[in-house]
Amino acid sequence: MLAYIIRRLLLVIPTLFGIMVINFIIVQAAPGGPVEQTIAQITGTGVEATARVSGTSQGETGGGQPQAAAQPSTSKYRGARGLDPELIKEIEKLYGFDKPAHERFWLMMKNYVVFDFGESFFRDQKVIDLVIEKMPVSISLGIWTTLLVYLISIPLGVAKSVRDGSKFDIWTSAAVIIGYSIPGFLFAILLVVLFAGGSFWDIFPLRGLVSPNWEEMSWPARVVDYLWHMVLPILSLVIGGFAGLTMLTKNSFLDEINKQYVMTARAKGLTERRILYGHVFRNAMLLVIAGFPGAFISILFTGALLTEIIFSLDGLGLLGFQATINRDYPVMFGTLYFFTFLGLILNLVGDITYHVVDPRIDFEAREV
Helix, strand or coil, X not given: CHHHHHHHHHHXXXXXXXXXXXXXXXXXXXXXXXXXXXXXXHHXXXXXXXXXXXXXXXXHHCCCCCCCCCECCCCCCCCCCECCHHXXXXXHHHHCCCCCHHHHHHHHHHHHHCCCCCECCCCCCEHHHHXXXXXXXXXXXXXXXXXXXXXXXXXXXXXXXXXXXXXHHHHXXXXXXXXXXXXXXXXXXXXXXXXXXXXXXXXXXXXXXXXCCHHHCCHHHHHHHHHXXXXXXXHHHHHHHXXXXXXXXXXXXXXXXXXXXXXXXXXXXXXXXXXXXXXXXXXXXXXXXXXXXXHHHHHHHHHCHHHHHHCCCCCHHHHHXXXXXXXXXXXXXXXXXXXXXXXXXHHHHHHHHHHHHCCCCCHHHCCC
């Protein structure tokens, strides 16, 4: 198993590199980069972006501000006609676009190896500080949602499999289908209307991870306040998440229950409980375990975007969305690198868990 883990860790390097290359090429080819956006701000308002550029060039020009002169321009940037070419060069230098694409990529990867993600173009903060600042919200949503989804789905799926075709199975299937068909953000809006002062009851808070006076509370009160704020967001995510996993668990158990070894175990006189949890459970849970890392990463990084917006939770999903809209490349690529790396490591953890659940699975005998 140790040799397999080492091979998988070594495989992380080319996989991560390939993902970064592909995304870098796609993003560079997309129009509307930071240079274009700054040019649009200058030509549209002439205030904020010009001040940002002039602030970086005062040391070179003796404090003078570069002005957008009405000169003919052959710039490659759309909307740059009439701007001074020197101003455009200063904007390119500000965002690092004075270097060729391949040089920018190698410099970026060199910094990422030591987890230096640079600074945001538009927030005047280091990317790592932004991620750390938003992490508590996303970790709270990711951990609690994943935990509750698995705690609900696995027992419910097992119960449905052993009662296949019964009234319990039919009614729970109807509930699962309804939960699966309702988008998480729509259910979140419904919860706000019902329980957060929308039109009916004002029971739960609507905004933020904690109350404004959280720092002044005692520790027990802080825990209660935090959990109280998490009820509606997590409930909206769990409703849509448990449906698919419940049916996956049920189908996995049904497939195992109908196999020959189960009939043999029954013929030997083993109890149904012993058969179910001593033999079937270990085999049926392999498919369920396989999806855990992906489910956690999805919720942690992007899955809760609309939920974060509805409940005013400033997490990583919202950060990534805003970075994409604003073409904030350091935030985009920094978070992509970090979470891709984390996802690859969690996939390896999932394989190790396979072996823990069923030691008969031998990864040593397989090719990576």
